[in-house]
Amino acid sequence: MVEEQRHLNHDKWMSIALDLAESAMSRGDFPVGCILVSGDTLVGSGTRSHTRSGDVNELDHAEISTIRDWIARGRPLGDSGDLTLTAYCNLEPCLMCLGAMILNGIRRVVYAYEDVMGGATGLDLSRPLSAAGIRDGNLYIDSHIEIIGGIKREESLALFKRFFLDPANSYWKDSMLYRYTLEA
Secondary structure: OHHHHHHHHHHHHHHHHHHHHHHHHHOOOOOOEEEEEEOOEEEEEEEOOOOOOOOOOOOOOHHHHHHHHHHHOOOOOOOOOOOOEEEEEEEOOEHHHHHHHHHOOEEEEEEEEOOOOOEOOOOOOOOOOOOOOOOOOOOOHHHOOEEEOOOOHHHHHHHHHHHHHOOOOOOOOOOHHHHHHHHO
16 A cells, blocks of 8 residues: 555656646757655756757756755755655656765655666666775765656657657757657
8 A cells, every 4th residue: 555655646746747848848948857855745846948959058957957946945845754855757867967866865766768868777876986996985875766767657758759759859859869769
């Protein structure tokens, strides 16, 4: 019963992230939405921006915007006793975003659609990422982050297919993610 309730909550929160992704796409941006949840309280949200032709940068990812929103709100936490921060993203986070989440104390990441081109959730964080091989006090080894993928995957896949099939959108056209998505 607890696991079933947890899955229902994942569906609920991912639906909100997907709605945000839809709003990003309606502006002509890459359809990625992210929310941050503490207990049963939404404490941050964001979308991908700056992906339109002539205005592209690779810093304004939905996860980064969400963390910024949470910080701007004063880093609130939910009142349900569950202080574990969970990020819900309709696309698997990249290395930059996963690192930012870990450094900001987010201990659970739930995503919908796998990013075959740049997703970072499959990295082995149990070993040192640096050549020095130092284990004690390593931010990533000590993070104990939980990753859950595939929640509302089909809905997110459909959104990315719509984005890539629209000739007005040039972001990541002909990329590995583009080909993978259209073949799925």
